[in-house]
Amino acid sequence: MNVLQAQQFGGHPPSTKWNQINNDTLRLIFPANLALEKQAADIAATIQRLGVQTLPTIGDRIRKVSIVLQPRTTISNAYVALGPWRSEFYLMPPQSAFDLGTTPWYHALALHEYRHIQQYNNFRKGLSRVAYYLFGQEGLAMANSAAIPNWFWEGDAVYQETLKSRQGRGRLPFFFNDYRSLWLANKNYSWMKLRNGSLRDFVPDHYRLGYMQVAYGREKYGAGFWKKVTDDAARFNGVFYPFQRAIKKYSNTDYKTFRREAIQYFRAYADSVGGDGVSNWAGRQSHFxxxxxxxxxxxxxxxxxxxxxxxxxxxxxxxxxxxxxxxxxxxxxxxxxxxxxxxxxxxxxxxxxxxxxxxxxxxxxxxxxxxxxxxxxxxxxxxxxxxxxxxxxxxxxxxxxxxxxxxxxxxxxxxxxxxxxxxxxxxxxxxxxxxxxxxxxxxxxxxxxxxxxxxxxxxxxxxxxxxxxxxxxxxxxxxxxxxxxxxxxxxxxxxxxxxxxxxxxxxxxxxxxxxxxxxxxxxxxxxxxxxxxxxxxxxxxxxxxxxxxxxxxxxxxxxxxAPLFEYSLDNLKQDQPIPVDTSRRYRISRYRKTFNLINFHSWRPYISDPDYTFSLVGENVLNTLQTEIYFNYNTDEKYKELGVSAIYGGYFPYLVLGVSETFDRRESDTPNRTWNEFNGRFGLQFPFTFNGGRFYRRLSLSGGFNHHQVNYTLGSKNRFADKQFEFADASVSFTMQSQVARQHIYPRFGISLFSRYRTILTTYSGYQWLTSASLYLPGAFPTHNLVLNAAYQKRDTLTDYSFSNSFPMSRGYLGINYYRWPEMYKVGVNYHFPLLYPDVGIGNIVYFQRVRTNGFYDYTDLKYYRGDAHLQFRSAGAEMFFDTKWWNEYPVSFGIRYSRLMDGELMGLGANQWEFILPVNLLGR
Missing domain, CATH: 2.120.10.30 (TolB, C-terminal domain)
Structure with missing residues (x-):
């Protein structure tokens, strides 16, 4: 199913009790105080039958999976994912019958989502297995996604729900509206555009594209065709383009011809209907x-x-x-x-x-x-x-x-x-x-x-x-x-x-x-x-x-x-559907919330210059405890950091714990002053959501106490006294934004506020207060945005201890040592707008959806109390961003920035500064 919302951390009142159906195939977890036993029984029975009837068409491996039933949301959805290995079914049935059908919702979810479980179970092999050993479940997920296109994952699951029910999306006219409307309007898009979508044209999703490809391949080459193709692909046989190579190998047809023939198989039925006035109107429209x-x-x-x-x-x-x-x-x-x-x-x-x-x-x-x-x-x-x-x-x-x-x-x-x-x-x-x-x-x-x-x-x-x-x-x-x-x-x-x-x-x-x-x-x-x-x-x-x-x-x-229209697919006529079965009885037992609470599942690299981090991350199936053991290297100060952190969301507020040790830290302006730091943290987090009306709103309050030790090393050991103290750390963040349309770069109206205060409580004196805000306003056209930024930071002048600095400096002034200044403020003006929507790609590797730009002006003032000294850092320039998709799946935005420095000479910097803007979160966190 289409994932509207990623897994929710915490999410249930602590009074919620959980039951389970537990066998060698699955662990089905559901709230105990709701009448869900019949639905759970059907899901369990359906999955066990699928394990016998359809597993041979994708592989022979069964690995136990946890499935959590979520009955308290109004959203109709579900997903299967690695990291951690689990599935969640959102049990609210959709009102409209045309898109997803009338099969009982929980039954349809079992048919569709268990196919994804079967896929993951049988794609841990070859180089995908190597990725699993190197990076855990998330590494396997990335390798599988790189080897096997998303259209196959969803198309194969839609085919299973159609094959094993009396309906399924493959028998619903609405499911084919998207492509039939393109064909009747003579909108013939490239393969890469069909794979990646568009911000200006209507392009069907990968569920529909995938169903046509999977159904055609199975109809022409037999039930075992996709098992052989995905086996080669998951192993990365041939290394480059393994999925395409496997299709050519087992169909004796090159990939381009195969996908064209698959689409033509279904298009022939639309061509037999012919055009009409409304389709002709759509054909005359330049875009959506x-x-x-x-x-x-x-x-x-x-x-x-x-x-x-x-x-x-x-x-x-x-x-x-x-x-x-x-x-x-x-x-x-x-x-x-x-x-x-x-x-x-x-x-x-x-x-x-x-x-x-x-x-x-x-x-x-x-x-x-x-x-x-x-x-x-x-x-x-x-x-x-x-x-x-x-x-x-x-x-x-x-x-x-x-x-x-x-x-x-x-x-x-x-x-x-x-x-x-x-x-x-x-x-x-x-x-x-x-x-x-x-x-x-x-x-x-x-x-x-x-x-x-x-x-x-x-x-x-x-x-x-x-x-x-x-x-x-x-x-x-x-x-x-x-x-x-x-x-x-x-x-x-x-x-x-x-x-x-x-x-x-x-x-x-x-x-x-x-x-x-x-x-x-x-x-x-x-x-x-x-x-x-x-x-x-x-x-x-x-x-x-x-x-x-x-x-x-x-x-x-x-x-x-009369029977539903099936596009003359013989396999759909021959197979027998799995009936809805709520009569079967399963042993129901209590599921303990503490079961497998510490559940490390992946090794995750993360780059956010100047920090290079490698983490062992974990989360339990109920999404109530997130754990991390990490090592970080900071290229600016050349220090190493080893830490352990955890956040528990089973109660409200959330409980935050952390311990870290930093080695070989040094001041950039006093390189001979070196030390190690230890920090232990206990904190609380109060996340609130106020989504409703015309705005999305989130408020987060957090606070904690830290035990901190500074131990000087090398030549500094005899020059400076070690320090040990406690400090408090509190922050508040608030965001509010209007709804956004597809082409909106930012919301037409939005506010983002963040404020953090840290102060030493014992032995020494010191504090730091940082506040930043952004205001998002409409520009001259519906897709333009005026964004105003401001930030203010104040700190003590005693220098007993310097808290780490996060003040957003004017763009272009990289490497300026300014964190000791006691008072700083910054204002910035940005104007974002799109330049063009290329909708072009290169070799199924990178696809360019949009090129956009931002003109900016930044003004920063640093104040030093002695002599009322001020330093100004002014810059103006432009940024150009490229919104892309890589390997037809991963959205990545990167850019280039030019900054004209009006005060660069004072800092020994040239007036013209160029920067490459890296993706903020390319490797995920």
Missing amino acids: AGDEEFAQWINDNTVVLVKSSYKKIPAFYLRNISTGNDTRLRTKDISLDNYFSYRNGKIVYAAYEADTRWNWKDYSVLKVLDVETKQQHTITHRSSYFAPDIAADGKTIVAVDVQPGGFATLHIVDAASGAVLKKIPNPQQLFYSQPKFYDRQSVVAAVRTTTGANTLVKVNIDDGTVEELLPWSMRAVGFPAVQGDTITFTAAWEQRDELFSLVNKQLYRLPTPDNTGTGNYQLSTNNNKAVYSAFTAAGYHLVQQDLSGKSWQPVSAEAFT
């Missing part, structure tokens, strides 16, 4: 135009919709259908999707909010926006509401309440206060999505069963009884809307998602002009007019269509039970 979604009629000539683009974040707009003119209402709060409902002058939608303390808890709250006044109110708090619909009178709202683990209930809530007026019974344990008021007594909703079948139903508000409006099937159904006694919706139909209506139980299909687009969604009708969003290669495009009695074509509801 933007998305226009969920349009709903306000009156005969106006609709309200959500618009977004690569330059602008989602916002509500009013559109005059006659003129096409848009009027902006308001930026949409942070949300997991753009779904909303409009009636009687009110918009209601669900927005994302984070829990203040616990990273694995977040919420989906209801927002009501008055279109006339543009005032918005949050009517629920700490809730899990999705896909709300507001009643015609604007007084009540129906929404799907999803409790941890995925159990869904329809709630009727008061539109003004958010108070729950009615909880509709759900005796069949259906999963509801996208409900719409039908009349005073009933609600229309798409529903899914515990086996994955889905349909459209009418739900009685009083007793929860349901009336099936369509036959149960594996065809995705969703986006219902009600206009009088007519129910409209979108459903999978052969290769497309198409528009339908139900009137008096008679089913009709709406043929769109020239079979508009690759998929059509979110139909809204008003009298004899309709608007809907068509999927295109330039974004979701709003289409207006006049309706008449002849517009709708009667169809048989039984057609919904």
Whole structure:
């Protein structure tokens, strides 16, 4: 699955108890106080069957893995990773059925994610094994990623979920919209562009590209083809381009021809459909135009919709259908999707909010926006509401309440206060999505069963009884809307998602002009007019269509039970799906939080000049203890540092411990003064998250006590007295930023603050206070940023001890010894903007997505109290950055800086300074 958020450190209240299903294949860990036993049983049973049925197509090795079920997040996701070796399933089912299907969410995760586990289990061989011995699990992950492209990892997993279920993304029309829209619009991008994406054009992700490649390879060359290819690749047979070499070896076809034929296999089906008006519109757009979604009629000539683009974040707009003119209402709060409902002058939608303390808890709250006044109110708090619909009178709202683990209930809530007026019974344990008021007594909703079948139903508000409006099937159904006694919706139909209506139980299909687009969604009708969003290669495009009695074509509801479209892939027809099985019983035992608490998994090199560090790093599966043993060499002062650190996040606040010894430290201006340092630290960290509304906000407070020893060495031993003292160290950091669009270099508005204070508590005197801040503002154009920086540092003049210095000097003045000055401040002005979007690459090694520049001016003032002396360091210049991807996967930004020094002669520096700006975190930390 696509990883929205990396693993969360800490994240659970300490009161959380954990259970486990533990056998020789997996350790399945889940909160004990939630009803997750049935889901856990199905996951365990599914994985054991996959170990027998599909393992032979990738290898023969099984290594035990830990899987943690995360039921308290509103995000639908999952991942498998090394460092440490584990997987985490985010158990919130998605509302829309079109992208990820209707297979029970936990079952779909087991099918997909366990394929990644099988991959990792069988890719530790050859040079990949050497990388594992040298650098641990993270070294193996890097070697595997370098040898085997990301499209294979995800394409192979999507193929498994399709092969072993009755649905899977490989059978969903929506999954192929991306590529079919490119083909129909005649947008023929290079292979490297398809692999790396673009900041200005719509490019499908590697899941879709990978599925086509994997499915074609398996169909043409047999079930064992990819096992042989990846075996060679993971071993780095041939060293350079091992994956391409292996494909040529086992298919007798060069890599370029293979990938072209794989794409053409699927493209032939799109070519048979032909072009259409909307695709022709997309073909005329130079780049991605933007998305226009969920349009709903306000009156005969106006609709309200959500618009977004690569330059602008989602916002509500009013559109005059006659003129096409848009009027902006308001930026949409942070949300997991753009779904909303409009009636009687009110918009209601669900927005994302984070829990203040616990990273694995977040919420989906209801927002009501008055279109006339543009005032918005949050009517629920700490809730899990999705896909709300507001009643015609604007007084009540129906929404799907999803409790941890995925159990869904329809709630009727008061539109003004958010108070729950009615909880509709759900005796069949259906999963509801996208409900719409039908009349005073009933609600229309798409529903899914515990086996994955889905349909459209009418739900009685009083007793929860349901009336099936369509036959149960594996065809995705969703986006219902009600206009009088007519129910409209979108459903999978052969290769497309198409528009339908139900009137008096008679089913009709709406043929769109020239079979508009690759998929059509979110139909809204008003009298004899309709608007809907068509999927295109330039974004979701709003289409207006006049309706008449002849517009709708009667169809048989039984057609919904026909098999899903499979692109004539014989393997999908021959294999048997793994059924959902929650009846099997497994022994459930208590999982101790202290199990394998200290879990070293990788040896990690890290370069951040002047520091060169090599660390042994560890983290337990529950993400509550991070440990590190490290050795660091500083090239400026030539000292060596050996240390051990740990942070424990099982409680709040986090507990921080550290011990370090620094050898051969010396002052740059007094090279004969040498010493060793020992430092022991005990501290607390208070991380808070306030994400919600239109801004992401984080606040971190930390403080600690340090025992410090200074032991002079060599010739200094007899000249200076050793020191031993305690000092306190406290810091606060705060960040706030608006949402960002794809092309934004920085947020249109943001604030970053950091302040740190250190003071000696015993024996000696000394302190240092550093404060820095950045303000991010919009520039002249949507992708431009004005960034203002400031910093201030003050320290004592007693020189009993000098704390390490982190003051940000004016750019260009490298190597200036200034840390002894008691008072310093700096201001900087930056203007960032893009120059071009090359979208070109070299040899599948490096791909250039964007070239951007920054013009800057820095002013630094150093004050010395004796004689009120001042030194100024002024510089102006420009930076050019290259946003790239290496080996079609790793994003790396690097740059070149030119600084014109206005005060360089005072320091013996030339006026013109050039620097190469290295990636901040190329090797990861």
